[in-house]
């Protein structure tokens with residue numbers, strides 16, 4: 001059996017980032033990821049200011065830019081009552097622009113950075129069960145690789161970064177402390193030859209839509225509505241549903257989108273209500289969608305994952321420096337919940353699709369203000385660039401004695 005300080009289940013935005021930050025601080029960490037290296041996943045791509053700030057603070061933003069991810073310097077809001085509001089992205093320390101990377105780009109950058117820092121990343125390997133002591137403390141995982149070989153990894157802490165249907169949450173019985181009731185069903189595809197004016201979001205007639213310029217000179221175009229309406233529309237085919245929802249949400253975008261010819265096949269998401277789960281217990285913690293998932297209509301899940309990876313990593317480092325586990329991990333959850341609840345509530349209402357344009361504007365102002373609070377919190381965190389290692393988190397007098 002191999003032994004680590006921390007085993008992370010799931011190696012995408014939340015898991016790879018948690019592993020990266022812990023490995024940079026000198027923690028012995030392994031990541032177990034069921035999917036293959038660099039494989040895509042169902043998601044559009046909008047990083048908000050908090051997410052870009054995190055990548056910048058971790059010195060990874062340059063890699064995103066070098067991968068050809070176009071800078072987003074403005075956001076345009078289209079309302080079906082004919083109103084348009086254009087907002088320039090104000091440069092701030094570390095954030096010159098926003099970015100909407102393909103997941104094949106972003107997840108790979110995070111995984112590679114974690115590996116460069118010393119994390120062991122096992123792709124094509126699924127965690128099938130948790131190892132537990134007789135007193136119920138989680139002490140690692142049972143995994144199986146793609147050749148069917150089963151093995152155990154022991155760890156002081158097991159982190160579930162394994163997405164909405166988290167096995168770690170299931171097997172620890174992590175209670176849901178807040179359950180959402182609304183959801184967006186989404187269709188999206190990539191289009192070339194569309195001159196998107198930065199992020200463009202559109203709202204109207206019970207539907208939402210958006211344009212996100214991404215890698216490979218493509219623009220991701222999505223439409224969303226309630227799962228019930230989407231099911232109804234899809235009876236006439238996905239193309240018809242896509243065109244109907246685009247027309248409902250974004251009359252101003254229809255001609256620009258439908259006049260292009262280079263379209264990728266469509267991808268779909270049926271819609272699942274959000275959740276906020278208890279995110280720690282003896283020997284385990286949850287991060288990313290595993291612990292906190294909200295509807296994608298406010299395009300904030302990746303930014304949440306990057307944020308919570310750092311909040312969790314800091315708490316884990318405090319545990320390793322001597323703070324009792326329940327105190328450090330409860331503090332992680334407290335901050336996560338405080339930064340999340342306003343955005344969660346506003347997103348719930350946006351995903352109800354029963355607003356008029358006036359109410360949509362008010363909800364989006366709430367979303368924007370909650371995101372500003374989050375950015376303020378992240379900007380006040382310590383510098384997380386490469387080094388200086390775990391000693392930075394151990395009280396100075398201990399370091400002196402060790403030296």
Ligand SMILES: Cc1cc2nc3c(=O)[nH]c(=O)nc-3n(C[C@H](O)[C@H](O)[C@H](O)COP(=O)(O)OP(=O)(O)OC[C@H]3O[C@@H](n4cnc5c(N)ncnc54)[C@H](O)[C@@H]3O)c2cc1C
Nearest residue numbers: 010013014034043044045046127162163288289296301302
């Ligand atoms: C349609 C849609 C559009 C979206 N658009 C945006 C957007 O524009 N902007 C944004 O910020 N967010 C968006 N999101 C949300 C975003 O995709 C998620 O919040 C984000 O992927 C969460 O990252 P994560 O690392 O927590 O989980 P995930 O990305 O779900 O990764 C979890 C990983 O765990 C692995 N795993 C699961 N079980 C096991 C196991 N037993 N063993 C080993 N590995 C396991 C999976 O293979 C997976 O790779 C969107 C989501 C959807 C559905």
